[in-house]
Amino acid sequence: xxxxxxxxxxxxxxxxxxxxxxxxxxxxxxxxxxxxxxxxxxxxxxxxxxxxxxxxxxxxxxxxxxxxxxxxxxxxxxxxxxxxxxxxxxxxxxxxxxxxxxxxxxxxxxxxxxxxxxxxxxxxxxxxxxxxxxxxxxxxxxxxxxxxxxxxxxxxxxxxx
Amino acid sequence: xxxxxxxxxxxxxxxxxxxxxxxxxxxxxxxxxxxxxxxxxxxxxxxxxxxxxxxxxxxxxxxxxxxxxxxxxxxxxxxxxxxxxxxxxxxxxxxxxxxxxxxxxxxxxxxxxxxxxxxxxxxxxxxxxxxxxxxxxxxxxxxxxxxxxxxxxxxxxxxxxxxxxxxxxxxxxxxxxxxxxxxxxxxxxxxxxxxxxxxxxxxxxxxxxxxxxxxxxxxxxxxxxxxxxxxxxxxxxxxxxxxxxxxxxxxxxxxxxxxxxxxxxxxxxxxxxxxxxxxxxxxxxxxxxxxxxxxxxxxxxxxxxxxxxxxxxxxxxxxxxxxxxxxxxxxxxxxxxxxxxxxxxxxxxxxxxxxxxxxxxxxxxxxxxxxxxxxxxxxxxxxxxxxxxxxxxxxxxxxxxxxxxxxxxxxxxxxx
Numbered sequence: 001x002x003x004x005x006x007x008x009x010x011x012x013x014x015x016x017x018x019x020x021x022x023x024x025x026x027x028x029x030x031x032x033x034x035x036x037x038x039x040x041x042x043x044x045x046x047x048x049x050x051x052x053x054x055x056x057x058x059x060x061x062x063x064x065x066x067x068x069x070x071x072x073x074x075x076x077x078x079x080x081x082x083x084x085x086x087x088x089x090x091x092x093x094x095x096x097x098x099x100x101x102x103x104x105x106x107x108x109x110x111x112x113x114x115x116x117x118x119x120x121x122x123x124x125x126x127x128x129x130x131x132x133x134x135x136x137x138x139x140x141x142x143x144x145x146x147x148x149x150x151x152x153x154x155x156x157x158x159x160x161x
Numbered sequence: 162x163x164x165x166x167x168x169x170x171x172x173x174x175x176x177x178x179x180x181x182x183x184x185x186x187x188x189x190x191x192x193x194x195x196x197x198x199x200x201x202x203x204x205x206x207x208x209x210x211x212x213x214x215x216x217x218x219x220x221x222x223x224x225x226x227x228x229x230x231x232x233x234x235x236x237x238x239x240x241x242x243x244x245x246x247x248x249x250x251x252x253x254x255x256x257x258x259x260x261x262x263x264x265x266x267x268x269x270x271x272x273x274x275x276x277x278x279x280x281x282x283x284x285x286x287x288x289x290x291x292x293x294x295x296x297x298x299x300x301x302x303x304x305x306x307x308x309x310x311x312x313x314x315x316x317x318x319x320x321x322x323x324x325x326x327x328x329x330x331x332x333x334x335x336x337x338x339x340x341x342x343x344x345x346x347x348x349x350x351x352x353x354x355x356x357x358x359x360x361x362x363x364x365x366x367x368x369x370x371x372x373x374x375x376x377x378x379x380x381x382x383x384x385x386x387x388x389x390x391x392x393x394x395x396x397x398x399x400x401x402x403x404x405x406x407x408x409x410x411x412x413x414x415x416x417x418x419x420x421x422x423x424x425x426x427x428x429x430x431x432x433x434x435x436x437x438x439x440x441x442x443x444x445x446x447x448x449x450x451x452x453x454x455x456x457x458x459x460x461x462x463x464x465x466x467x468x469x470x471x472x473x474x475x476x477x478x479x480x481x482x483x484x485x486x487x488x489x490x491x492x493x494x495x496x497x498x499x500x501x502x503x504x505x506x507x508x509x510x511x512x513x514x515x516x517x518x519x520x521x522x523x524x525x526x527x528x529x530x531x532x533x534x535x536x537x538x539x540x541x542x543x544x545x546x547x548x549x550x551x552x553x554x555x556x557x558x559x560x561x562x563x564x565x566x567x568x569x570x571x572x573x574x575x576x577x
Binding site: 043045049053061065066069070074077158 | 519525
C-alpha cells in the first residue's frame with residue numbers, strides 16, 4: 001500500500017529534479033541522487049532489444065559531478081534551455097525502503113545560440129523508471145533510468161534529461 | 162579565390178588551387194547532392210550497410226540506406242547475404258516496413274506482392290484473374306519483377322553493398338593497408354552492445370572531413386586537456402589507400418615528459434590542468450590489442466567509420482538525408498569472448514563517444530557551425546593546407562593530408 005505521503009515525496013522529488021535542470025542549477029543535480037546511484041539515458045531501441053549501451057551512463061556521484069564539470073568547462077555546444085514536462089507519475093510500490101516510480105517526460109529545447117536564438121523544438125520524449133530512497137530524511141534517486149523514445153538525438157546531448 | 166561552380170547545369174570548375182580548396186557550394190547545393198547520390202553512393206562504391214552480427218540468423222533482415230536510397234539487407238535460408246532496394250517492383254511501396262526482424266518472405270502490404278530473402282518475386286495475388294476476368298497478361302513473368310538487387314560482399318563481418326555490377330571485388334576496393342587495420346579490430350567474433358543515433362544539421366562531407374582531421378582533435382575536444390589527461394603531442398599518423406579515398410588515423414600515447422615538453426608554454430587554451438575527474442573509473446582501460454592505440458579512426462569511403470577509442474569499439478554509419486542534413490548511426494560492439502569486467506568497461510566508456518560523448522559531441526556541432534556560416538557565399542571556400550598541399554601518408558597528427566585525399570578522390574568520382 002503506497003501512502004499519500006510517499007506519493008507526495010516522489011512528486012516533490014520529480015519537481016525538484018525538473019527545476020534543477022531547467023533552471024540551469026546543474027551543480028545541484030548530483031545532490032538529488034543517493035550516495036550510491038545509477039543514472040542512465042538509454043535509447044529505447046537498445047532497451048527494446050536488451051542491448052546495454054547508454055548514451056549517458058553514471059554509476060557514481062563522481063561521474064555525475066564529472067558530467068557537470070565537463071558541461072561547464074570542457075564540452076562545446078550551442079547555448080540552449082530545456083523545459084521538462086513530467087506527467088503520469090506513478091508510484092509502483094515500496095519494498096525494503098526502495099520506492100519504485102515511473103513517469104513520462106517531454107523535453108522542449110530552446111536554442112539560444114546566435115543563429116537559432118529563440119527556436120523551440122521537441123527534443124526528447126520518453127519515460128523515467130526510477131528507484132528512490134530516503135537518505136537522512138531526504139528523498140534521493142538511487143537509480144534514474146531514462147528510456148528515450150527519441151533515439152535520434154538532434155545535434156548532440158550535453159544537458160541531462 | 163577564383164570563381165567556382167560545381168553541380169549540374171552550370172559550368173563545372175573547381176578552384177585552380179585544387180584539393181587545398183573546397184567551394185562552399187559543394188556543401189549545400191541540391192544539384193551537388195543529387196549528383197553524389199548517383200555518382201558516389203549509387204555509383205562505383207562499396208557502401209557499408211551493417212554488420213553480419215546484426216543479421217546472425219537465417220532469414221534475418223535489417224533495413225538501412227545506401228546514400229538516401231532505402232535498402233534491405235537479408236540473410237537467406239542458406240546463410241548467404243543479399244541486399245535490395247526496399248521498393249516494391251509493382252507500384253513502388255516500401256516492402257519491409259520494420260527496421261529489423263526475421264522473415265522467410267517479404268510481402269508488400271499494398272497488393273501483397275511477395276518476395277523471398279534474395280529479392281525474387283514469389284507471389285502475386287490474382288495473377289491469373291478470377292473466372293477469366295482480370296489478372297496479368299500471358300507474357301507476365303515474375304522473374305522479370307524482382308526487387309532491385311544490389312551486389313553484396315562482406316569483409317570480417319562488415320557488410321557492404323553496391324549498385325555497380327562492374328565494381329571491383331570488395332577486398333580490392335579496401336586495399337591491403339585498410340584490410341590490415343580492419344583486421345586489427347575485426348579479429349574475432351563480435352557481440353553487439355547497442356546503438357546511438359545523432360541527427361546532424363550539416364552536409365555529410367563536413368563529417369567525412371572531420372573524421373580525417375587529426376588537427377582538431379585536441380583543439381575542439383577539450384575533455385582530455387581540461388581534465389589533464391593527455392596533451393596534443395600524442396604520437397600517431399595518417400595512412401591512406403592508393404586512391405586516397407579511405408583513411409586510417411591512429412594515435413597513441415607518448416611518454417609523459419615528451420608530451421609535456423612539446424605542449425607546455427604554448428599559451429593555448431587547451432593546456433589547462435585545474436580540473437580532475439571526480440571518478441576516474443571512466444578511463445580505466447584494459448590492453449587488448451598487440452598494436453596499442455588510444456584512437457583508431459578508420460574511414461572507408463563513402464559512409465563508414467570504424468573506431469576504437471580506448472576500449473570502445475563502434476562503427477559509425479554516415480547517412481546523408483538532405484544537402485544540409487545527415488544521420489550518424491553508432492553501432493557499439495565488443496567481442497563475443499569479453500568477460501563481464503571488459504563488457505562493463507566498454508559500457509562505461511561509451512560515455513566518451515556518441516551523441517553525448519565527452520570527446521565526440523563537438524564533431525557534429527563543428528560541422529553545423531560550418532553549415533550555418535556558408536549559406537550565401539558559394540564562391541568562397543575552405544583552406545586546407547595544414548601539413549602541406551599533398552595527400553601523402555604522415556607519421557604525425559599535424560596534417561590535413563587525409564582531408565585532401567578525400568577531396569582528390571571525390572573530384573575524380575564526381576568529375577569536378
